[in-house]
Amino acid sequence: MHVDEATVRRIARLARIKITDEEAKGLEAELSGILDWVEQLKQVDTDAVEPMTRVVGQDLKQRADVVTDGEKAAEIVANAPMADDNFFVVPKVVE
Amino acid sequence: MTDLTKLTLVEARDGLAKKSFSARDLTSAHIAAIERANASINAFVLETPDRALAAADAADRNIAKGTARPLEGLPLGIKDLFCTEGVRTTACSRILDDFKPTYESTVTRNLWDAGAVMLGKLNNDEFAMGSSNETSAFGPVVNPWRRRGSDAKLVPGGSSGGSSAAVAAGLCLAATATDTGGSIRQPAALTGTVGIKPTYGRCSRWGIVAFASSLDQAGPITKTVEDAALMLSVMASHDPKDTTSVDQPVPDYAALMRQGVKGLRVGVPKEYRVDGMSKEIDTLWQTGIDWLKAAGATIKEITLPHTKYALPAYYIVAPAEASSNLARYDGVRYGLRVPGKDLIDTYENTRAAGFGKEVKRRVLIGTYVLSAGYYDAYYLKAQKVRTLIKRDFDRAWNDVDVVLTPTTPSPAFAFGEKSGDPLAMYLEDIFTVTVNMAGLPGISVPAGLSAEGTPLGLQLIGKPFDEGTLFRAAKAIEDAAGRFTPADAWWLT
Numbered sequence: 001m002h003v004d005e006a007t008v009r010r011i012a013r014l015a016r017i018k019i020t021d022e023e024a025k026g027l028e029a030e031l032s033g034i035l036d037w038v039e040q041l042k043q044v045d046t047d048a049v050e051p052m053t054r055v056v057g058q059d060l061k062q063r064a065d066v067v068t069d070g071e072k073a074a075e076i077v078a079n080a081p082m083a084d085d086n087f088f089v090v091p092k093v094v095e
Numbered sequence: 096m097t098d099l100t101k102l103t104l105v106e107a108r109d110g111l112a113k114k115s116f117s118a119r120d121l122t123s124a125h126i127a128a129i130e131r132a133n134a135s136i137n138a139f140v141l142e143t144p145d146r147a148l149a150a151a152d153a154a155d156r157n158i159a160k161g162t163a164r165p166l167e168g169l170p171l172g173i174k175d176l177f178c179t180e181g182v183r184t185t186a187c188s189r190i191l192d193d194f195k196p197t198y199e200s201t202v203t204r205n206l207w208d209a210g211a212v213m214l215g216k217l218n219n220d221e222f223a224m225g226s227s228n229e230t231s232a233f234g235p236v237v238n239p240w241r242r243r244g245s246d247a248k249l250v251p252g253g254s255s256g257g258s259s260a261a262v263a264a265g266l267c268l269a270a271t272a273t274d275t276g277g278s279i280r281q282p283a284a285l286t287g288t289v290g291i292k293p294t295y296g297r298c299s300r301w302g303i304v305a306f307a308s309s310l311d312q313a314g315p316i317t318k319t320v321e322d323a324a325l326m327l328s329v330m331a332s333h334d335p336k337d338t339t340s341v342d343q344p345v346p347d348y349a350a351l352m353r354q355g356v357k358g359l360r361v362g363v364p365k366e367y368r369v370d371g372m373s374k375e376i377d378t379l380w381q382t383g384i385d386w387l388k389a390a391g392a393t394i395k396e397i398t399l400p401h402t403k404y405a406l407p408a409y410y411i412v413a414p415a416e417a418s419s420n421l422a423r424y425d426g427v428r429y430g431l432r433v434p435g436k437d438l439i440d441t442y443e444n445t446r447a448a449g450f451g452k453e454v455k456r457r458v459l460i461g462t463y464v465l466s467a468g469y470y471d472a473y474y475l476k477a478q479k480v481r482t483l484i485k486r487d488f489d490r491a492w493n494d495v496d497v498v499l500t501p502t503t504p505s506p507a508f509a510f511g512e513k514s515g516d517p518l519a520m521y522l523e524d525i526f527t528v529t530v531n532m533a534g535l536p537g538i539s540v541p542a543g544l545s546a547e548g549t550p551l552g553l554q555l556i557g558k559p560f561d562e563g564t565l566f567r568a569a570k571a572i573e574d575a576a577g578r579f580t581p582a583d584a585w586w587l588t
Binding site for chain 1: 192194195197294295296309335338339341342401403404407408410411418422425426427428429430431432434435436437438439441442443444446447450455456458459460462463466473475476477478479480481482483485517518533534559
């Protein structure tokens with residue numbers, strides 16, 4: 001599977017990672033190489049196979065629908081690069 | 096007085112109980128060793144000596160009162176993937192910057208509740224993505240082992256390279272580690288230490304920086320099999336905060352370990368005899384078979400036909416889950432922020448500056464395989480292959496109780512030897528990754544030395560939640576092989 005430079009840029013945009021022209025060229029070859037290598041999975045017949053969604057068969061746990069945690073806004077913003085009055089501060093998104 | 100840093104975890108525990116030395120003596124000896132060695136080994140990315148000495152003094156008071164807990168006063172190193180309350184936790188990534196968790200991971204909470212002492216945080220590959228510890232933002236870790244007659248730096252394996260190097264160099268009695276595709280067992284094999292990845296769900300993942308949530312699992316790296324049994328018995332627990340953690344009692348692993356291997360059925364999978372496997376690995380494997388046979392086990396060749404597909408399937412599942420897990424690093428809630436002209440530009444600048452090369456590569460692969468139109472062809476396909484890999488093992492368990500393989504295809508390699516080629520590095524996990532894909536427990540135990548004089552490990556794979564049998568078989572190998580420590584403690588000079 002060849003990934004061209006335009007695709008690398010589209011994926012980087014989706015992943016919200018800015019890449020330089022030089023990085024884009026390098027990634028084109030690296031991602032193509034890795035995707036070529038995983039192509040071998042096509043040899044495996046999986047038509048009648050269920051995807052693995054859990055490792056150990058166990059019933060989904062349930063608990064009483066009550067609040068067990070919270071009231072810690074100051075702790076939640078404690079590591080924020082910018083916070084004000086227990087809010088995260090971000091660049092303006094709505095004019 | 097004996098060198099306290101040379102003791103095993105169990106020997107140190109027994110020495111404290113007999114009052115041969117104090118917890119303060121034990122912790123001080125390790126702090127002194129770290130001070131001398133860390134500049135050359137680079138295993139610790141953060142040292143917490145004041146906290147360690149305070150915990151050691153508290154331990155001495157408990158021992159005096161007769162209220163010692165299972166790990167009372169025993170100094171450990173903690174992989175920097177475990178959140179430690181008030182103590183910087185970075186996953187060795189620039190993007191977490193100076194992150195100080197306001198909570199404690201369940202696994203480390205269990206250790207402190209059992210009386211253990213934290214010496215500091217250990218180096219690892221960035222977000223645990225790597226097999227050589229070369230992708231850490233804090234720089235690579237140096238393996239205490241060297242090739243005979245050479246002083247070239249070797250890698251300690253990865254991603255838990257700080258953990259394996261610190262234990263091998265006597266900088267802590269034991270260490271926590273995590274394993275997503277081999278990150279406990281491969282570094283253990285490359286440093287002559289013991290490493291066990293328990294069954295998925297045995298240890299809580301709560302408070303561990305997430306890489307690939309359906310594969311990640313915590314476990315210890317230790318000097319001996321018995322030490323690993325002791326560490327795991329404390330680290331494992333049922334945790335309501337992790338819905339995948341399993342509500343099953345934690346057995347007495349050390350007692351199970353002593354049961355021996357008489358009558359144990361050991362499987363040897365023919366698919367692990369891969370092309371290009373070195374003669375010495377093949378010989379080591381045969382030696383392991385002979386040891387288990389001599390100890391009373393029976394050997395049977397088995398087939399695990401989907402083995403060769405485990406690694407490519409892993410390199411879909413793990414990056415896909417990583418791209419989702421790492422979406423949280425947005426420059427808003429914690430860690431680094433590199434401002435841009437608007438919010439999206441801020442995200443892109445932050446993630447460009449904060450993530451290293453290998454992490455970017457995997458996030459992009461993961462984003463690609465999950466993007467519109469590709470989900471079925473890649474992620475769903477890989478999850479189906481996972482079912483087949485697990486089915487191979489389920490069939491094998493009809494005939495055998497445990498599976499024996501090499502841990503790695505080769506011994507410790509030099510810096511830079513594989514870091515230029517992602518696929519060459521990924522092949523380091525060829526023997527370990529099936530275990531994560533099937534959610535099984537696996538242990539690596541030192542079994543011999545390479546022609547270069549560096550350690551080699553054998554891996555044992557068990558049924559779900561049958562860690563007890565792994566400890567039994569690993570003990571038989573350890574009893575036959577002996578322990579392996581570097582001849583010359585060059586890092587202390």
